[in-house]
Amino acid sequence: MNLEELFPYSSFREGQRDLTDSVYESCKNGSRLVVEAMSGFGKTAPVLTGAILAAEEDDNRIIYTCRTKRQVFRVMEEIERIQRKTPLSTTYLFAKNDYCLLKEMSRFPVSQESFKWYCSFNVTNNLCSYFMNISLMNKEVNSLVKEFSSSVRSHSKFLDTCRSTHVCPYEVARLAIANSRVVVTTYHYIFDEASRSILLNNGRWTPAETIVVIDEAHNLRDFMRDASTTELSFAEIELAIKDSRELYMERIESSLVEILRSLSDFCAKNTSWYVEKNSLIEKISGSHDATWLPNIAFELSTCSGVAWQSIATGKNLPTSITRVGDFLRALLSSPGLERTVVAKSDRAMFLIDTDTSSRFLGLVRDYKSLVLLSATINPSDLFLRSIGLDERTRIHKVNPNQTFQARTIIDTGVSTRFKMRTSEMFRKLTGKISAICGAVRGGVGIFVPSYSMLESLRPLLLDLGKSRNLLVEARSLGNAESEEIMRSFKSTPGSVLLAVQGGRFSEGEDFPGEQMDASVVVGLSLPPPSPTMYAEYTQSGFGKHDAYLVISLLPALRKAIQSAGRHMRSPDKRGLVFFLDSRFDDREIIEMFPAWLKQDLHEGDFQRQEIEQMVRDFAL
Numbered sequence: 256m257n258l259e260e261l262f263p264y265s266s267f268r269e270g271q272r273d274l275t276d277s278v279y280e281s282c283k284n285g286s287r288l289v290v291e292a293m294s295g296f297g298k299t300a301p302v303l304t305g306a307i308l309a310a311e312e313d314d315n316r317i318i319y320t321c322r323t324k325r326q327v328f329r330v331m332e333e334i335e336r337i338q339r340k341t342p343l344s345t346t347y348l349f350a351k352n353d354y355c356l357l358k359e360m361s362r363f364p365v366s367q368e369s370f371k372w373y374c375s376f377n378v379t380n381n382l383c384s385y386f387m388n389i390s391l392m393n394k395e396v397n398s399l400v401k402e403f404s405s406s407v408r409s410h411s412k413f414l415d416t417c418r419s420t421h422v423c424p425y426e427v428a429r430l431a432i433a434n435s436r437v438v439v440t441t442y443h444y445i446f447d448e449a450s451r452s453i454l455l456n457n458g459r460w461t462p463a464e465t466i467v468v469i470d471e472a473h474n475l476r477d478f479m480r481d482a483s484t485t486e487l488s489f490a491e492i493e494l495a496i497k498d499s500r501e502l503y504m505e506r507i508e509s510s511l512v513e514i515l516r517s518l519s520d521f522c523a524k525n526t527s528w529y530v531e532k533n534s535l536i537e538k539i540s541g542s543h544d545a546t547w548l549p550n551i552a553f554e555l556s557t558c559s560g561v562a563w564q565s566i567a568t569g570k571n572l573p574t575s576i577t578r579v580g581d582f583l584r585a586l587l588s589s590p591g592l593e594r595t596v597v598a599k600s601d602r603a604m605f606l607i608d609t610d611t612s613s614r615f616l617g618l619v620r621d622y623k624s625l626v627l628l629s630a631t632i633n634p635s636d637l638f639l640r641s642i643g644l645d646e647r648t649r650i651h652k653v654n655p656n657q658t659f660q661a662r663t664i665i666d667t668g669v670s671t672r673f674k675m676r677t678s679e680m681f682r683k684l685t686g687k688i689s690a691i692c693g694a695v696r697g698g699v700g701i702f703v704p705s706y707s708m709l710e711s712l713r714p715l716l717l718d719l720g721k722s723r724n725l726l727v728e729a730r731s732l733g734n735a736e737s738e739e740i741m742r743s744f745k746s747t748p749g750s751v752l753l754a755v756q757g758g759r760f761s762e763g764e765d766f767p768g769e770q771m772d773a774s775v776v777v778g779l780s781l782p783p784p785s786p787t788m789y790a791e792y793t794q795s796g797f798g799k800h801d802a803y804l805v806i807s808l809l810p811a812l813r814k815a816i817q818s819a820g821r822h823m824r825s826p827d828k829r830g831l832v833f834f835l836d837s838r839f840d841d842r843e844i845i846e847m848f849p850a851w852l853k854q855d856l857h858e859g860d861f862q863r864q865e866i867e868q869m870v871r872d873f874a875l
């Protein structure tokens with residue numbers, strides 16, 4: 256089979272064949288490749304095609320990682336198309352919690368934090384028949400594994416099949432990994448030390464025989480930084496004290512009271528955000544001998560007796576206690592780690608591993624090939640340096656001349672800059688948003704910088720809901736609620752979506768065709784100053800301006816660009832993009848915009864009539 260035969264569509268779009276070749280070559284010669292392809296270009300099919308052919312020829316395996324579960328399903332849709340042309344063993348893998356059938360029958364809703372203990376308790380005590388059947392029903396399990404890896408089916412259908420056979424779906428998925436040429440999963444199976452062994456120890460392929468593809472790679476630095484930051488709030492220690500009291504753990508309770516007192520005292524006497532690790536450890540240890548703190552930290556973090564007691568008596572584990580233990584253990588192992596910094600704020604302590612790039616390189620070093628995908632890595636040299644990749648890394652930029660028909664409007668009359676968030680500014684912002692929604696007939700996506708901004712704007716936009724189907728993202732939406740919002744938006748022409756930049760609807764959710772005609776990016780989501788940011792700035796190793804770009808500006812700009820491009824999903828699409836913040840009207844920022852956002856650019860403080868005129872002129 257060759258690349259043309261494997262490609263899941265009848266022909267390549269402009270640029271797709273070059274990308275397929277590029278990925279194929281990198282996977283064959285074991286190099287690192289960064290692909291920048293604008294949103295809507297259709298990069299998944301060429302990347303899969305190039306990587307799969309190379310992997311088949313050299314008997315390698317592909318691990319394709321995405322940021323979210325929704326993105327995993329998007330990749331599986333392309334794989335299903337490839338499977339129609341050729342047999343291809345493929346498995347997707349989520350967290351165990353997403354598969355558990357036993358918890359459906361639990362007397363109490365099992366929290367995510369308690370799930371590890373819940374599963375372990377039931378498996379160890381032979382209380383999970385779904386697990387026991389994995390070894391008892393060899394023939395049925397083998398046939399399920401074969402079925403699961405040879406054809407793509409929806410997650411709910413897969414769970415239904417396992418439910419009717421009465422076997423644990425997670426164990427079936429884990430067994431399917433062993434012989435799957437392609438495994439599609441989320442970031443944490445590659446970047447989480449505890450989870451990655453599940454992939455690495457399952458299967459006949461070594462890392463040197465594995466090709467790793469990382470989607471939405473512009474998120475990598477932030478993802479690595481967040482994953483290597485441990486936070487402990489004073490409120491959490493207070494909760495741990497209360498929880499241990501309720502569980503009659505008197506010794507633990509008195510130790511926690513002592514730890515909280517020492518920490519509060521230490522913070523009151525030290526005004527800087529920076530905390531000297533050894534002094535902090537000394538302060539918490541007080542007059543106890545050197546074994547006291549490590550012993551308490553171990554006891555709190557494992558807390559196994561309490562965990563089992565909780566699960567056995569039908570309660571969730573009080574995770575506040577284990578969280579205090581995890582922080583103390585990380586603190587105790589940090590003094591030898593130069594780049595691990597302890598910082599504090601008024602409400603919490605933070606332990607931050609600032610050496611993001613070394614951690615990233617350490618985790619991907621042994622793989623044969625690495626393919627990073629993004630719609631926005633500009634400036635690419637800074638992107639490479641921010642995750643520790645050197646100039647030998649190949650960059651494939653999809654022809655920037657191939658573009659959508661987009662009109663971009665930067666409105667300089669408003670800003671969400673913290674100091675400017677007055678009621679007058681909110682009034683101006685809502686005036687401009689309602690002018691846009693009044694002029695655009697099709698769907699509109701409004702993307703704000705934070706949930707607090709969303710909550711402030713929401714009541715001011717209620718009038719919109721009288722004439723349009725107004726849908727609003729909430730802080731912790733479940734999958735079912737998100738799907739309902741998307742179903743309603745996509746099935747009701749002219750809907751308006753109010754969502755957060757960097758949230759679940761601004762990345763990985765596409766609005767093709769006529770579903771959305773305009774995106775409105777309200778404000779630049781620069782992160783507010785924080786102790787973790789100070790720690791990153793001081794340890795980043797970048798010059799002042801580059802550090803500002805890598806740590807603050809580029810992450811905010813990428814969120815804005817991702818939001819702006821939600822509706823630009825195919826080369827023939829016409830669409831409007833509004834940036835409502837004067838900070839976007841800056842040469843350095845505009846330079847970093849992708850080409851399609853610069854082709855028809857208008858800047859100014861536009862009044863309602865001007866907005867309406869610009870929309871009419873563009874004639875959607």
Ligand code: SF4
Pocket residue numbers: 351352354355356357358373374375377378383385386423424425426
């Ligand atoms: S073994 Fe499977 S079904 Fe049983 S508790 Fe664990 S995840 Fe749930």
